[in-house]
Amino acid sequence: xxxxxxxxxxxxxxxxxxxPQDVMMDLPRITMIGQIHIYIENHRGLLAFSDKExxxxxxxxxxxxxxxxxxxxxxxxxxxxxEGKIDQVIYIT
Amino acid sequence: xxxxxxxxxxxxxxxxxxxxxxERFINMLTRxxxxxxxxxxxxxxxxxxxxKLEDAKKLRTYARKSECKIEFIKRKGLPFMQKRMLKNSGxxxxxxxxxxxxxxLSNMVWGIEIKGANPATEYKMMKQLKEIGVKKGKLQFxxxxxxxxxxxxxxxxxxxxxxxxxxxxxxxHLQVVEKNEPEKPEYxxxxxxxxxxxxxxxxxxxxxGLPVVKINDFVKPGDLLVSGxxxxxxxxxxxxxxxxVFAETWYKSDVSYPLKKTSQVYTGxxxxxxxxxxxxxxxxxxxxxxxxxxQYEVEENEKKFKFLKWELPISxxxxxxxxxxxxxxxxxxxxxIEEAKKLARNKIKNDLGENVEIKGENVLHQAVDNGKVxxxxxxxxxxxxxEGQPIIQGDTE
Numbered sequence: 001x002x003x004x005x006x007x008x009x010x011x012x013x014x015x016x017x018x019x020p021q022d023v024m025m026d027l028p029r030i031t032m033i034g035q036i037h038i039y040i041e042n043h044r045g046l047l048a049f050s051d052k053e054x055x056x057x058x059x060x061x062x063x064x065x066x067x068x069x070x071x072x073x074x075x076x077x078x079x080x081x082x083e084g085k086i087d088q089v090i091y092i093t
Numbered sequence: 094x095x096x097x098x099x100x101x102x103x104x105x106x107x108x109x110x111x112x113x114x115x116e117r118f119i120n121m122l123t124r125x126x127x128x129x130x131x132x133x134x135x136x137x138x139x140x141x142x143x144x145k146l147e148d149a150k151k152l153r154t155y156a157r158k159s160e161c162k163i164e165f166i167k168r169k170g171l172p173f174m175q176k177r178m179l180k181n182s183g184x185x186x187x188x189x190x191x192x193x194x195x196x197x198l199s200n201m202v203w204g205i206e207i208k209g210a211n212p213a214t215e216y217k218m219m220k221q222l223k224e225i226g227v228k229k230g231k232l233q234f235x236x237x238x239x240x241x242x243x244x245x246x247x248x249x250x251x252x253x254x255x256x257x258x259x260x261x262x263x264x265x266h267l268q269v270v271e272k273n274e275p276e277k278p279e280y281x282x283x284x285x286x287x288x289x290x291x292x293x294x295x296x297x298x299x300x301x302g303l304p305v306v307k308i309n310d311f312v313k314p315g316d317l318l319v320s321g322x323x324x325x326x327x328x329x330x331x332x333x334x335x336x337x338v339f340a341e342t343w344y345k346s347d348v349s350y351p352l353k354k355t356s357q358v359y360t361g362x363x364x365x366x367x368x369x370x371x372x373x374x375x376x377x378x379x380x381x382x383x384x385x386x387x388q389y390e391v392e393e394n395e396k397k398f399k400f401l402k403w404e405l406p407i408s409x410x411x412x413x414x415x416x417x418x419x420x421x422x423x424x425x426x427x428x429x430i431e432e433a434k435k436l437a438r439n440k441i442k443n444d445l446g447e448n449v450e451i452k453g454e455n456v457l458h459q460a461v462d463n464g465k466v467x468x469x470x471x472x473x474x475x476x477x478x479x480e481g482q483p484i485i486q487g488d489t490e
Contacts, residue, residue: 045120050134072132072142075123 026059030089038065038082038089046075054082061093100170104146107167110156111139118159127151146172199399202231203263210269214252218267221249227265234396234409239265262402282483283331286319288312289480292340296475302334312340312478321484331484338479341452344441349467350433355421362386362416370395372406386416429466430459437470449476 007025014024022029022042031039040056040063047062048055051070056063070084110118115138122129122144132142144152149165156163178185205222207215222228225245227236237245239258242265246256257268286302291313294306302319306312321334366380392413398405424432438451451474458469 045124046116049116049119049132049140050137070134072130074128074130075119075132076128077123077126 028056028058028063030063032086032089035067035086036083038086039079040082041079043078043080046080051084056080061091064088064090064092066090100145102171104168104170104172105143106146106149106165107141107143107169108149108152108163109135109139109141109166110161110163112159112161113138114159115140115161118155118161121155121159122152125155127155141166143169146170196398196400197232199263199401200233201263202227202229202233202236202265204229205265205267207267207269210253210267210271214250214269214271217250217252218246218256218269221246233260233263233399238394262399281333281335281481283321284333284481284483285317285321286334286336286338286479287482288314288316288318288338288340288478290314290340290342290476290478292342292478294318294338294340296339297336298338299334299336301332302336304336304338306338318479334481336479337477339475340478342474342476342478344472344474345457345469346437346440346472347467347469348433348437348440349465350424350429350436352426352429352461352464352466353421353423355419357417358420359390360416360418364414366412366414368410368412370408370410375410380412384414386414388417388419389414390417391415426461426466429461430456430468433466433468434470437468437472441472441474445474445476449474 010024013019014021021027026042028043029041031037031041033039042059043063044057044059046054047057049070049072052066052068054065054070054072056065065082065086066088067084067086070082073081073083075081119129119132119140119142127144127148129142129144132140134140146168152163205219205227207218210218222242225237225242227242236242239260243256243258246258246267247253252271253269254272255270257266259266259268291311294308294310294312296308297304297306297319299319302321303323304319306316306318312318318338319334319336321332322329323332324330364380364384364386367378369376369378392415394411394413396409396411398407398409434454434456438454441451442449451472453473455471456468457471458467460467
């Protein structure tokens with residue numbers, strides 16, 4: 001119950017204080033350049049990686065990226081830059 | 094994106110991991126601050142990625158924690174390149190050595206050719222050349238300039254009148270003109286000797302012919318001195334009259350000499366600067382600092398570097414700065430007159446040749462004006478006045 005109250009407080013604060021949501025609510029910020037690059041900040045780790053599918057752990061749920069010829073250009077604890085041909089980005093909650 | 098150049102300097106390794114839970118392995122690495130890039134998957138249970146060389150040592154411990162096998166498949170970057178270069182350094186050393194050897198050989202003297210000298214003189218010249226360091230196998234930088242060699246040879250060997258020194262590539266070509274070249278037998282047609290100037294005969298030396306004048310005779314130009322017609326009245330034989338007839342002749346010479354004379358003289362102090370000149374800029378090698386002379390003259394001696402047959406735009410320059418001084422000499426009248434006389438004597442000798450004798454001189458007139466001494470001198474000179482004049486057969490009959 002306490003966690004829920006915290007969540008509510010955060011969303012109220014972002015709404016009323018005009019703070020960026022990804023900072024306040026630990027949401028991923030995803031930047032895509034066409035089909036070829038995807039840059040995800042605020043992820044929580046790599047779950048699965050193959051050249052057709054990448055599964056990332058998020059604070060809430062998972063992110064599934066489908067495509068082909070994936071190469072991880074850079075991976076840092078909370079950031080990942082993926083290159084390849086991206087077909088789908090799916091949230092799994 | 095990260096700048097990969099820094100990593101390149103420190104070395105990059107490419108790693109292949111296989112086994113279960115490779116994703117966890119990657120997460121573990123990134124969480125501990127080991128940077129990983131270019132992750133590619135190969136099949137379901139294998140990945141390759143690149144990482145820094147300095148992190149590669151820690152990789153073993155992580156691999157043990159997870160159930161992954163690792164192998165290093167590629168090494169890139171400067172440390173590895175250095176290692177490879179060290180291994181293959183023989184080639185590089187060889188190549189540099191080769192160029193160096195060719196460079197040195199291109200700047201050597203490979204031959205000395207002497208033309209126009211007989212063997213004895215040639216031997217002497219070779220000896221002299223060896224003395225000043227011109228011989229086969231010497232580097233050209235340590236050898237005098239062709240002009241210097243020329244000067245040295247003409248000064249030190251008496252047999253040669255002139256020598257042309259030319260450096261063609263790696264060979265010195267010396268063209269010699271010898272003094273004692275066999276003279277061509279001169280065919281002299283029958284001739285008389287006549288006077289070319291007026292004067293009083295003071296002495297005769299007749300080799301061939303019949304002298305027709307006596308000592309103390311006064312002759313005018315064109316007068317017959319020695320006749321080429323010999324023999325008695327019956328039979329006249331014409332010969333080429335030969336000999337010398339000395340006569341006292343007179344010259345008047347006007348000279349002037351300044352009372353104050355300034356001249357440039359070297360004090361003997363000099364400074365030598367060595368430098369390497371590249372196309373545009375010069376690199377001093379030795380002799381730094383200011384020249385420190387108020388007045389000086391510069392002598393530049395440039396030697397080009399050669400490579401095979403080409404001249405490189407690099408040259409070795411030796412500059413000699415010689416301190417000079419303005420010397421002002423003030424003569425009093427007596428001295429100036431003496432100097433003027435000397436000058437006049439030299440002038441006469443220059444005009445008439447060395448083998449004249451000055452018998453006497455009289456100063457006809459002397460004046461000092463405008464800081465100058467003006468002299469008019471009368472010289473009595475003993476010289477050979479004989480001149481050949483061919484006998485034309487038709488005239489005598």
